[in-house]
Amino acid sequence: MRKDWKYILYLSSAILIYLALKLLSPRNLDWTVTFHHNDKNPFGAYALDQLIDNLFPQQPIHQNYLTLYELLDTIADPVNFLSISTEFAPGKEDTDALLKNIEKGGAAFISAQYFYGDFADTLALYTADYFFNRDLNHLFDRNDTTGINFANPMLKGQLKYSFPRKNLHNYFDEVDTLRTQIVATNDLDLAVTVKVAWGKGFLYLNSTPLAFTNAYLLHNQNAEFASLSLSHLPNRPTYWTEFYHLGRMEARTPLRFILTTEPLKWAYYITILSILLFMIFEARRRQRIIPVIKPLTNTSVEFTQTIGNLYYQTADHKNIAEKRIAFFLEQLRSTHGINAHHVSDEIIKIVSRKTGNMEEEVQKLFLVIQTIQEKNKISETELKELNKRLDAFKH
Numbered sequence: 001m002r003k004d005w006k007y008i009l010y011l012s013s014a015i016l017i018y019l020a021l022k023l024l025s026p027r028n029l030d031w032t033v034t035f036h037h038n039d040k041n042p043f044g045a046y047a048l049d050q051l052i053d054n055l056f057p058q059q060p061i062h063q064n065y066l067t068l069y070e071l072l073d074t075i076a077d078p079v080n081f082l083s084i085s086t087e088f089a090p091g092k093e094d095t096d097a098l099l100k101n102i103e104k105g106g107a108a109f110i111s112a113q114y115f116y117g118d119f120a121d122t123l124a125l126y127t128a129d130y131f132f133n134r135d136l137n138h139l140f141d142r143n144d145t146t147g148i149n150f151a152n153p154m155l156k157g158q159l160k161y162s163f164p165r166k167n168l169h170n171y172f173d174e175v176d177t178l179r180t181q182i183v184a185t186n187d188l189d190l191a192v193t194v195k196v197a198w199g200k201g202f203l204y205l206n207s208t209p210l211a212f213t214n215a216y217l218l219h220n221q222n223a224e225f226a227s228l229s230l231s232h233l234p235n236r237p238t239y240w241t242e243f244y245h246l247g248r249m250e251a252r253t254p255l256r257f258i259l260t261t262e263p264l265k266w267a268y269y270i271t272i273l274s275i276l277l278f279m280i281f282e283a284r285r286r287q288r289i290i291p292v293i294k295p296l297t298n299t300s301v302e303f304t305q306t307i308g309n310l311y312y313q314t315a316d317h318k319n320i321a322e323k324r325i326a327f328f329l330e331q332l333r334s335t336h337g338i339n340a341h342h343v344s345d346e347i348i349k350i351v352s353r354k355t356g357n358m359e360e361e362v363q364k365l366f367l368v369i370q371t372i373q374e375k376n377k378i379s380e381t382e383l384k385e386l387n388k389r390l391d392a393f394k395h
């Protein structure tokens with residue numbers, strides 16, 4: 001028992017030391033671009049998640065990982081859609097679902113560095129990267145900071161928000177000028193936020209999604225940029241889908257239902273922990289030694305062998321042969337119902353057919369039996385011959 005506790009103490013100490021080192025060591029930042037509303041890393045959207053409730057007072061914010069087509073199945077009234085991703089390229093069904101809701105009076109704010117596919121083709125828009133535009137290269141060589149300014153005359157020149165140029169260099173190169181209005185531009189006077197009229201509603205498209213992440217939203221007055229950008233949406237229920245950057249975000253396991261239901265998830269974890277603890281504390285138990293019990297010997301067989309040896313040693317071969325013959329005939333009678341005390345050709349055929357022995361072998365066996373029965377004494381060789389044929393006989 002003491003040895004077991006010693007090992008448990010060593011293991012527990014090692015775990016505590018490891019946890020202490022992990023907690024006290026400097027935290028490494030994860031620079032992965034996630035745009036996730038619960039992610040506090042630099043390129044997560046936790047700060048935006050905290051801000052957005054104040055922009056739509058008394059209105060629900062639905063965060064999900066569904067496509068626009070899936071959302072439309074449960075939404076009939078015009079609502080707000082919000083999506084932030086690196087690329088936005090929904091399929092035809094998703095595009096039709098979004099535009100159908102916008103046409104009824106809905107609104108959407110979609111931020112992505114690149115717009116592709118049916119969505120971009122339908123709205124006749126194209127995004128570009130000015131790092132790859134030779135005509136614009138000379139304009140930003142001296143400055144690593146870019147600014148974003150709203151096109152509204154009341155705000156232009158008064159509110160300018162600064163961001164690192166290396167992460168905000170996409171802009172709208174082509175738009176449908178008949179239905180599109182510029183909302184915000186960068187320091188090169190290139191459109192980064194546009195408003196597209198569609199039916200009774202509007203789409204607000206932005207090409208600088210990183211401006212809505214924690215790293216930049218918390219810098220200086222940049223949170224105001226996010227507030228003003230999203231404030232263009234009316235105050236009503238808003239559906240924030242993260243599908244177009246993160247996908248389904250579902251547990252890829254048969255336990256998906258359990259792991260996504262809070263009470264069941266904790267019940268599962270507690271059960272696993274209980275089993276592990278039971279295994280640790282019950283491992284010290286030892287299986288009791290099970291004694292080997294010899295089976296009871298068959299004394300009848302031993303008695304028969306003793307009597308047989310006695311007859312054999314006294315050279316009473318005739319007596320042994322008669323007992324073997326009597327046992328053989330009794331087997332034929334009890335097993336096959338054959339009375340073979342008086343042998344005939346018909347009896348030999350019946351014995352051969354019922355026992356599966358060759359008729360010739362049966363005839364030879366009965367000939368040996370008849371010969372022994374007619375003699376008063378037999379030799380050891382004759383006894384062995386009888387014994388050999390009876391052992392070979394199939395019953």
